[in-house]
Amino acid sequence: MKREFLTSIPPDKALEIIKSFQVTQGREMIHIEAALDRVLAEDIVSGEDIPSFSRSLVDGYAVKVKDTQGAKETNPSLLFVNGEVRVGEESTIAVKDGNAISITTGAMLPENANGVIMEEHARRLHDEIEVTRPVFRGENICFKGEDIKKGERLKVRGERLSPFDLGVCAALGMSKIPVYKRPKIAIISSGDEIVDIDEPPPAGTVRDINKYTVANLLKKEGARCDFLGTAKDTIQDIMAKLEAAREYEMILVSGGSSKGERDFIVDAIEKLGGKILFHGVNIKPGKPVIFGALWDKPVFGLPGHPVSCIMVVIRFVLPLLMKLKGELQTAARKMKGILATNVPSSYGIEEYIRVTIKSTDEGYTISPLFAKSSVISSLAQAAGYIVVPEGLEGYEKGEEVEVFVW
Amino acid sequence: MKREFLTSIPPDKALEIIKSFQVTQGREMIHIEAALDRVLAEDIVSGEDIPSFSRSLVDGYAVKVKDTQGAKETNPSLLFVNGEVRVGEESTIAVKDGNAISITTGAMLPENANGVIMEEHARRLHDEIEVTRPVFRGENICFKGEDIKKGERLKVRGERLSPFDLGVCAALGMSKIPVYKRPKIAIISSGDEIVDIDEPPPAGTVRDINKYTVANLLKKEGARCDFLGTAKDTIQDIMAKLEAAREYEMILVSGGSSKGERDFIVDAIEKLGGKILFHGVNIKPGKPVIFGALWDKPVFGLPGHPVSCIMVVIRFVLPLLMKLKGELQTAARKMKGILATNVPSSYGIEEYIRVTIKSTDEGYTISPLFAKSSVISSLAQAAGYIVVPEGLEGYEKGEEVEVFVW
Numbered sequence: 098m099k100r101e102f103l104t105s106i107p108p109d110k111a112l113e114i115i116k117s118f119q120v121t122q123g124r125e126m127i128h129i130e131a132a133l134d135r136v137l138a139e140d141i142v143s144g145e146d147i148p149s150f151s152r153s154l155v156d157g158y159a160v161k162v163k164d165t166q167g168a169k170e171t172n173p174s175l176l177f178v179n180g181e182v183r184v185g186e187e188s189t190i191a192v193k194d195g196n197a198i199s200i201t202t203g204a205m206l207p208e209n210a211n212g213v214i215m216e217e218h219a220r221r222l223h224d225e226i227e228v229t230r231p232v233f234r235g236e237n238i239c240f241k242g243e244d245i246k247k248g249e250r251l252k253v254r255g256e257r258l259s260p261f262d263l264g265v266c267a268a269l270g271m272s273k274i275p276v277y278k279r280p281k282i283a284i285i286s287s288g289d290e291i292v293d294i295d296e297p298p299p300a301g302t303v304r305d306i307n308k309y310t311v312a313n314l315l316k317k318e319g320a321r322c323d324f325l326g327t328a329k330d331t332i333q334d335i336m337a338k339l340e341a342a343r344e345y346e347m348i349l350v351s352g353g354s355s356k357g358e359r360d361f362i363v364d365a366i367e368k369l370g371g372k373i374l375f376h377g378v379n380i381k382p383g384k385p386v387i388f389g390a391l392w393d394k395p396v397f398g399l400p401g402h403p404v405s406c407i408m409v410v411i412r413f414v415l416p417l418l419m420k421l422k423g424e425l426q427t428a429a430r431k432m433k434g435i436l437a438t439n440v441p442s443s444y445g446i447e448e449y450i451r452v453t454i455k456s457t458d459e460g461y462t463i464s465p466l467f468a469k470s471s472v473i474s475s476l477a478q479a480a481g482y483i484v485v486p487e488g489l490e491g492y493e494k495g496e497e498v499e500v501f502v503w
Numbered sequence: 504m505k506r507e508f509l510t511s512i513p514p515d516k517a518l519e520i521i522k523s524f525q526v527t528q529g530r531e532m533i534h535i536e537a538a539l540d541r542v543l544a545e546d547i548v549s550g551e552d553i554p555s556f557s558r559s560l561v562d563g564y565a566v567k568v569k570d571t572q573g574a575k576e577t578n579p580s581l582l583f584v585n586g587e588v589r590v591g592e593e594s595t596i597a598v599k600d601g602n603a604i605s606i607t608t609g610a611m612l613p614e615n616a617n618g619v620i621m622e623e624h625a626r627r628l629h630d631e632i633e634v635t636r637p638v639f640r641g642e643n644i645c646f647k648g649e650d651i652k653k654g655e656r657l658k659v660r661g662e663r664l665s666p667f668d669l670g671v672c673a674a675l676g677m678s679k680i681p682v683y684k685r686p687k688i689a690i691i692s693s694g695d696e697i698v699d700i701d702e703p704p705p706a707g708t709v710r711d712i713n714k715y716t717v718a719n720l721l722k723k724e725g726a727r728c729d730f731l732g733t734a735k736d737t738i739q740d741i742m743a744k745l746e747a748a749r750e751y752e753m754i755l756v757s758g759g760s761s762k763g764e765r766d767f768i769v770d771a772i773e774k775l776g777g778k779i780l781f782h783g784v785n786i787k788p789g790k791p792v793i794f795g796a797l798w799d800k801p802v803f804g805l806p807g808h809p810v811s812c813i814m815v816v817i818r819f820v821l822p823l824l825m826k827l828k829g830e831l832q833t834a835a836r837k838m839k840g841i842l843a844t845n846v847p848s849s850y851g852i853e854e855y856i857r858v859t860i861k862s863t864d865e866g867y868t869i870s871p872l873f874a875k876s877s878v879i880s881s882l883a884q885a886a887g888y889i890v891v892p893e894g895l896e897g898y899e900k901g902e903e904v905e906v907f908v909w
Contacts, residue, residue, distance in 0.1 A: 154808075184696040316539060473651075
């Protein structure tokens with residue numbers, strides 16, 4: 098009867114089991130237009146210098162800087178303008194001693210030029226300009242390779258592509274980008290009490306919440322999720338839904354609030370030839386989480402209470418999703434603040450407390466939301482959560498704590 | 504010649520003009536499956552209590568708490584188990600004095616019960632249980648309306664729907680949700696030097712970067728972007744591209760690095776009957792930004808240099824996008840850290856410095872990237888930017904500064 102309580106393991110041990118689960122990632126080449134937030138399957142190493150030619154950063158005149166040495170308002174340098182180079186064109190003329198070439202922003206620097214004087218700092222007189230201050234070497238030039246050097250490693254495999262990264266890809270002419278495939282995840286609800294949101298719930302039943310919170314959390318992290326339906330509390334029905342999930346890369350069965358329901362999930366996984374790797378972790382909420390391997394794929398039994406379910410997804414499912422995506426694990430978004438009240442907790446269990454954050458003159462004030470784990474509205478109200486480690490019996494008002502921001 | 508320099512305005516003034524631009528938002532009802540990150544067009548007010556009935560939070564026995572008063576290991580209360588209520592079923596029996604009803608997690612609380620004792624804390628003997636400690640009122644019960652009360656305002660118009668908010672919508676049975684339409688934005692590139700990334704760039708030309716960075720930044724914020732092509736540097740070509748953008752809710756013309764190019768954009772907008780609202784803002788990079796109204800829609804001329812272009816999008820285009828989306832303006836993501844070097848800046852101009860952030864034992868170290876505004880790789884390397892206000896001539900090494908995180 099108390100199987101899960103006997104075998105509960107510490108959260109770090111659970112995470113170790115999850116992270117050592119062997120997965121393989123598929124790869125694909127996708128068009129740059131569709132690459133936002135995708136994960137790189139190869140390093141990006143530049144095959145060329147960017148810019149591919151030295152360019153003027155301003156509208157003005159390309160010069161040899163030595164010709165402007167000592168120039169001042171009272172003793173300007175006089176340079177003959179012997180040509181023009183326009184943006185988008187190849188520059189075919191060279192700057193000669195004592196000469197200047199008119200140039201627009203972004204245009205190719207003429208040969209022999211090593212500085213550009215801004216239009217505003219040169220007085221044009223017919224075919225000549227008066228330069229009233231010295232131009233320094235490299236002034237107003239973006240040199241060939243100054244942005245990106247040929248051979249430079251710009252991004253590494255496992256990084257997620259931001260809008261700016263895609264700008265780098267565009268600069269390099271990468272219209273196709275090698276990325277990992279987005280993992281396909283099957284979501285199954287279970288429980289005789291769970292009904293779809295389209296119908297009015299009969300007495301004693303509740304609408305399915307976890308299907309939406311879980312699918313959208315995973316979707317936000319780049320997974321493709323399919324909902325495979327709600328299983329009744331029978332081994333047969335759960336087995337049938339699991340069978341339908343055979344081609345997915347991860348399987349999540351939510352539900353199993355009661356001991357009996359959880360046993361059905363465990364039994365269904367085992368009857369299909371799967372193996373339970375742990376059942377029960379010393380966390381609150383989320384203790385009755387199930388993790389196993391089925392057809393060599395990871396399968397989770399998520400607790401039925403909406404908050405418990407979400408905390409298990411955040412703590413255990415997302416790290417595995419990162420692995421399935423081939424994404425490098427990044428640090429969680431965290432911030433520090435001062436607790437507004439005491440937070441009691443139990444020794445020997447890692448507890449997650451939903452909190453709100455208020456900005457004050459002195460910093461941030463963190464207030465716990467002491468709602469039950471069945472209360473979905475508390476998740477929507479919270480800005481994130483704090484963790485009370487297994488070895489602590491809580492925090493005191495006024496203590497500085499770290500908030501994991503959703 | 505120096506038109507933009509004469510008319511440059513302070514950034515706050517520019518933002519005021521942008522934010523007072525009159526826009527209207529379309530609305531639509533969408534299915535909950537597609538509602539992630541969409542913006543609510545109406546408040547969400549609950550039409551019912553959630554849960555709709557009081558539920559047990561554990562597997563155990565529903566009791567009248569008075570029947571367990573004074574119970575202890577040496578003097579247990581003996582209760583007769585006269586029924587069972589299972590999850591998903593309507594409870595039709597009531598708890599009588601001295602009785603208990605077997606109940607599973609999530610099941611409907613029987614009438615007259617006001618506490619539930621966990622299975623682990625009750626000893627079952629045939630048809631009776633021994634309760635070895637008092638049950639407190641409400642113990643292990645989630646009461647009707649405890650999660651959400653009928654009439655409760657849960658979210659307000661203009662809030663963006665998170666996975667947890669969608670959980671709340673699911674709990675309320677909202678399979679369709681009223682949201683604002685996603686704004687449609689036209690992106691036009693301009694410049695004789697700009698070529699598409701699919702072709703090898705001829706001498707003197709560069710690949711289009713801004714098209715990708717701008718479109719993806721806006722896409723990340725929920726806009727639908729169409730790229731309408733690259734205009735050559737002629738008034739006619741720019742006008743033709745603008746004409747094609749007539750049905751969009753915002754128009755962005757990127758390019759215009761040189762004075763001549765910018766004048767083409769201004770002239771094209773005016774020739775089509777539009778009005779320039781400002782041309783030039785005291786910011787660096789991004790100074791030559793153009794903002795106007797064309798067919799009562801907002802139109803931006805974005806600077807050509809990739810970094811200048813992006814800073815204008817972040818500083819001016821995104822706030823207007825929030826307005827077009829109907830989204831409440833939210834605080835920027837910010838963090839504080841200590842400057843690793845001096846940051847010189849010019850008085851009278853608001854300057855944006857890209858920075859990297861390094862976590863140390865003492866907090867965060869902020870290092871500026873002093874790359875030119877044409878250098879796209881510096882954007883991809885940076886974690887965010889700091890702002891040197893118009894009234895300051897920079898910051899000193901060791902000063903605490905606030906970083907706007909991308």
